[in-house]
Amino acid sequence: DQQVKQNSPSLSVQEGRISILNCDYTNSMFDYFLWYKKYPAEGPTFLISISSIKDKNEDGRFTVFLNKSAKHLSLHIVPSQPGDSAVYFCAAIITGGGNKLTFGTGTQLKVEL
Amino acid sequence: DSGVTQTPKHLITATGQRVTLRCSPRSGDLSVYWYQQSLDQGLQFLIQYYNGEERAKGNILERFSAQQFPDLHSELNLSSLELGDSALYFCASSEAGRTEAFFGQGTRLTVV
Numbered sequence: 001d002q003q004v005k006q007n008s009p010s011l012s013v014q015e016g017r018i019s020i021l022n023c024d025y026t027n028s029m030f031d032y033f034l035w036y037k038k039y040p041a042e043g044p045t046f047l048i049s050i051s052s053i054k055d056k057n058e059d060g061r062f063t064v065f066l067n068k069s070a071k072h073l074s075l076h077i078v079p080s081q082p083g084d085s086a087v088y089f090c091a092a093i094i095t096g097g098g099n100k101l102t103f104g105t106g107t108q109l110k111v112e113l
Numbered sequence: 114d115s116g117v118t119q120t121p122k123h124l125i126t127a128t129g130q131r132v133t134l135r136c137s138p139r140s141g142d143l144s145v146y147w148y149q150q151s152l153d154q155g156l157q158f159l160i161q162y163y164n165g166e167e168r169a170k171g172n173i174l175e176r177f178s179a180q181q182f183p184d185l186h187s188e189l190n191l192s193s194l195e196l197g198d199s200a201l202y203f204c205a206s207s208e209a210g211r212t213e214a215f216f217g218q219g220t221r222l223t224v225v
Contacts, residue, residue, distance in 0.1 A: 042219075043217050044203070046215060093212055098169030100146065
């Protein structure tokens with residue numbers, strides 16, 4: 001049972017444009033959400049997170065939006081750069097439950113020149 | 114560099130064998146997590162230790178075990194290996210009270 005879903009396996013965007021990566025979850029107990037970026041042959045790198053008490057968190061070019069009623073979150077990257085090309089994983093946590101991450105299957109982002 | 118160190122980077126072994134993967138967490142992090150990434154499964158949580166004690170368990174096979182030592186490094190032991198155990202194994206660590214986990218570069222295990 002996939003509790004965190006990323007329905008788009010891949011996304012291609014032009015340099016300078018906005019990249020929007022989407023993630024849906026089914027477990028209403030999740031109360032903290034994170035995005036990780038992964039390059040080939042490296043471990044996932046933490047990007048940005050959001051608590052369920054917020055609906056938006058911003059860090060430089062990265063903004064995460066959370067819609068609790070829809071059980072949906074999205075990561076916006078503006079402007080997209082070629083170095084952003086990587087696999088992006090969304091992950092969810094039930095805080096207080098050991099903080100184990102439940103990951104989505106990832107979206108391969110390709111930023112083209 | 115996340116500060117989490119995993120050894121070895123690559124491991125090739127035969128079916129039926131036993132291997133040990135090692136993880137050194139970031140300095141000061143008390144929590145260590147192990148994840149498995151296989152081709153068709155994505156990143157799956159295996160087990161978490163906090164300051165030497167098992168904190169949470171995921172879909173970890175009985176053939177697999179882990180421990181965290183007093184110096185906080187952790188080892189994941191995989192025994193009676195099968196072809197299907199071939200995967201990337203990641204270790205992550207986090208500070209007490211923080212939710213963001215930082216990952217090592219992983220150990221690529223190939224069972225032949």
